[in-house]
Amino acid sequence: MAGMRRLWTALIVTAGAGLASVALAVGPGVASASAACPHADAQAHEISLPKLRKTVTCLINRERTKRDRAALRPNAKLTTAAQGHNDVMLAKDCFRHRCPGEPGLGHRIRRSGYLKGQRAWRFAEDLGFDKTPRQMVKRWLHSHFNRRNMLDAGFQDIGVGVGWGAPKVGVDDTEFATYTVVFALRRPRH
Numbered sequence: 001m002a003g004m005r006r007l008w009t010a011l012i013v014t015a016g017a018g019l020a021s022v023a024l025a026v027g028p029g030v031a032s033a034s035a036a037c038p039h040a041d042a043q044a045h046e047i048s049l050p051k052l053r054k055t056v057t058c059l060i061n062r063e064r065t066k067r068d069r070a071a072l073r074p075n076a077k078l079t080t081a082a083q084g085h086n087d088v089m090l091a092k093d094c095f096r097h098r099c100p101g102e103p104g105l106g107h108r109i110r111r112s113g114y115l116k117g118q119r120a121w122r123f124a125e126d127l128g129f130d131k132t133p134r135q136m137v138k139r140w141l142h143s144h145f146n147r148r149n150m151l152d153a154g155f156q157d158i159g160v161g162v163g164w165g166a167p168k169v170g171v172d173d174t175e176f177a178t179y180t181v182v183f184a185l186r187r188p189r190h
Helices: 002-036 049-066 076-092 105-112 133-141 144-151
Strands: 118-130 157-164 177-188
Touching: 049 133, 049 144, 049 157, 049 177, 076 105, 076 118, 076 157, 076 177, 105 118, 105 177, 118 133, 118 144, 133 144, 133 177, 144 177
Parallel strands: none
Antiparallel strands: 118 177, 157 177
């Protein structure tokens, strides 16, 4: 009986060690792939808007680093400019870079304070709506204009605005999130 217990204990320990090594072999690869950009395939309303903003930033930076471009730094002032426009688009069902009664991108960035004390700057904006963050970034990559902005090696900062719904009449708002992404570079006065 004692011999049988030792045999079962040995089998259980061996099996447990085998499972641990399988978990270690699979675990880090799976964790690192999902940790790269968590929530990339989240459907509308599955995660919070701040998490959605971080996911889009992560996915854009991943595309940039794949192509030897520096990652963009999230900037609260650019986020304010992007979010303001995103809110206007959704409120007015206006899918444009400038909606009626709204200032243009340059004025929105100046108003945010991002350009204060700077001697030179550049900026661009991408807009879109899709069902998941990954689908949105993929769509931007397939648009010459948006891809150029997203992968421009000169840009250093990013601001992402996001909201639930689509800025077009007749589109099922429950399935989409709308994004405004502002890319920018600034050089301070010396």
